[in-house]
Amino acid sequence: MIEQLGNGLLLGVIIALGSVALSLLYGVTRIVNFAHGEIIALGAVMTLFFSSSPDSSLLFFDRYSPIGINFFGSIVISIILCGIFGASLEIFLFRPLRKNNFGNIAVLVVTIGLSIFLRHIYLLFASAKPSSFILELQRREDYFGIQLTPRNVQVLVLGFIVMILVGLFLTYTKTGKAMRAVRDSSDLASVTGINSDYIILVTWIFSSMLAGFTGIIQGVINNVRWNMGFLILLLIFAGTVLGGIGTSFGAMFGGFVIGVLVQLSVGLEFMDGHTEAKNALALGLMILILLIRPQGIFGTKDRIS
């Protein structure tokens, strides 16, 4: 089981970051964004597109040959593009829906449509085969008994730093505080003069950039696939529910726990030969949590009914 701990930490960081982005957006806009996974995938697909060498037709059609720029440059551009993409979604899709009094349920169905649409756009532009960033191969080394490559360690540290930065941003900056105020009560926020349209826009950008970053580290750790977002989204839901929907720190914690648990379960004896079922276990856990403590570990009861 311990040999899975390294993988568990990595998956934990991915899901924790994805969960906090989803949860923040949910908290501020009340949108359960089923297209969240596709924004995650967008970060990875974009980075792959920018960083792969131009002569590789491995992933993209000849018509869209990769650009082949520096890997870190690609990451920065991709994250910015994810932010712009999130902003356009809000401005051209979700804000008009909000102004026309679309209820949460109708908007949820729209995000489902959006998710299917985007995912298959990726499928058309990229191949169905998983693909990797061009990075040198590294051997796993031993860190306090946990097997990880040096790059994995860097990603872990970076992931934790980003999580801390997100926490600091929400707690200490004016915008972060305003986001939390809108989350806790949009009526109250509008009374106190917070421009909720602006805050919602900032939240979309912030959440989408964070999602894009999540996708990129997922791509570094594993690989890039057209449907990577959908697969991880379900685990992110599980993490968010475990931590308590609408709570940023709870989501981070819940996501991390789910990631570690999913990987550790691979080492369990009864899971022998059933590696596919590890995700089923996490999702089953989520349903169980809803049965016994629906508000999650850190959530409050009035948010759930």
Place this chain on the structure above:
Amino acid sequence: MSNNILSVNSLTKSFGGLEAVNVENFQINSNEITSLIGPNGAGKTTFFDLITRFQDADSGSIFFKNKNVSKTNSYMLARLGMVRTFQLTRVFDRMTVYENMQFAGSSIKNEGFLNSLFNKTSLRKDEGNLIEKIDDTLKMLNLYEMRNAYARELSGGQKKLLELGRSLMKDPEILLLDEPLAGVNPKLADNILEIITNLNAKGINILMVEHNINAVMKISDRVVVMAEGKIISDGKPDFVRSDKKVIEAYLGSSDE
């Protein structure tokens, strides 16, 4: 035993450290119109929600007809005879006035899946028996002419009446009305007050939250004043009117 129909002990509820309700002791005596008044944010609606079990209290107990109902489901309480209305009227907009009344009146048994599927004779008979009761109630509320209109087409005051009428289909022993006069024009308000008085004369206990003080003083047998989650005064309208604590609470006295 005691002749109170509803009794509440040490009921508390807090939201994030803010104490919304803290009621030591409260009873409704049989066959009275009791009004609950107080400044905005005094916890009246939360108190209503706690009594009717629409919210869980942090601590305390509720007795209805001498039965402990502190953990009973809200819908079970309604079946036992404690029926409430809402501050923001909640009629079923996409159903007609008549269907609103039918839904309220039809029995749980008839709403059973199999009974409905096989449309038994007993079901048809029960639904038929409802017609007279619905018609009478609608006539009493001056809604009979509107019976085939969608509920969303009604005026604000008519919606209040429909909500009241729906509650009456349950044959309540106690009716909890949350601001029955809010947003209602003065003429209709007098009408609603008269209906409430008549209902009480027929033996239905009334507990209502209302901001219209004149109306409250006119029809209530007893007035209870809440401020900052606590009951600060309780008695006949004349007593409450002259109670210094009440005046202070309403004026937001700060001379301490």
Place this chain on the structure above:
Amino acid sequence: MNKYITASLLLLGCIAYIFLSNDTGSARVFVNLITFAGVYGLAAIGINVHFGWTGLLNFGHAAFMGIGAYTTVLLIPHSLGREGVIISTGLPLPIAIIFGLIASALLGLLLGLPTLRLRGDYLAIVTIAAAEIFRLLVRDFENLTGGVYGIIQFSDSLQVYRPNFVDVISTKYDVSSAQLWVAILTWISIVLVIIILSRLQKSPWGRALRAVREDEDAVRALGKNAVWLKLQSFMLGAAIGGLSGIFLVFNYGTVQASTFVPVLTFYIWAALILGGVGSLGGPALGAIIFWVIIAGTDSISRLLFESPDGQQLAGVRFVIVGLLIMLFMIFRPSGILGKKEELLLDVK
């Protein structure tokens, strides 16, 4: 009335399209399409009971369809795909189907119990997760489900009931008699289910569901158990989904892990939203139009790509499905046959 004229014209247009765009074997294409449309229509009617009648978001319909189908198939004579183990004994098909429907309804109960007390979006999350769990378990527990190799040789249980006239027609028009039989049974089921549902809709039970959809608090204040009503609706829609799943596998003649994948649910949602949420016949009509559109998207693929492979065909199909769901939900949420007065757009 206007919308029924639109609907009939659309339907005629669809049928004309099939016959005009296929020079040879158009009857075969027609039967194939009408079978899938029937199966999806029936499944969409199930989701309509959830979403249209009760306001419940079920994005895991594939699981309800699948559990009904697997239960039924495992109870009748069948053989497992990989080793070819033949199980020649089993229950008579009608009884197996009843067990299948019960299994679907029970899964509905299982998923509904933890979530129907909570806000609506939890159900969406849990059902989508359930469909994924179902897919993973079917793949993983190969000795029961046959995994990716699936279960085969169970069709006879249905085809023994096939009356003679089906064979006569199928010989005459050169179509598969087995598929035609499934198509006929599916559409008979649709008619029966619609009759039952229209009866329920007018009943006190249906009235109570409409009330629940509008305002659960008001329902509770009137002494009705809103959670139990939602649970019943959820189980009913799940069972209808199970029935459609059974027809789906009899149409294929096999069932494997890839039959009931989560994306199946979204096809069905698209059909429902096209046809009209909340209307009785809308989902079935939507399913026919949906399949014609899907047939049309394949020609779009051929325009975009010189010789589209399966992945590109699927990609274009789903891009269109996603767009349809979004655009209809935004611009014509009542679909083709739905009632505007009963729309739920403002429900929070």
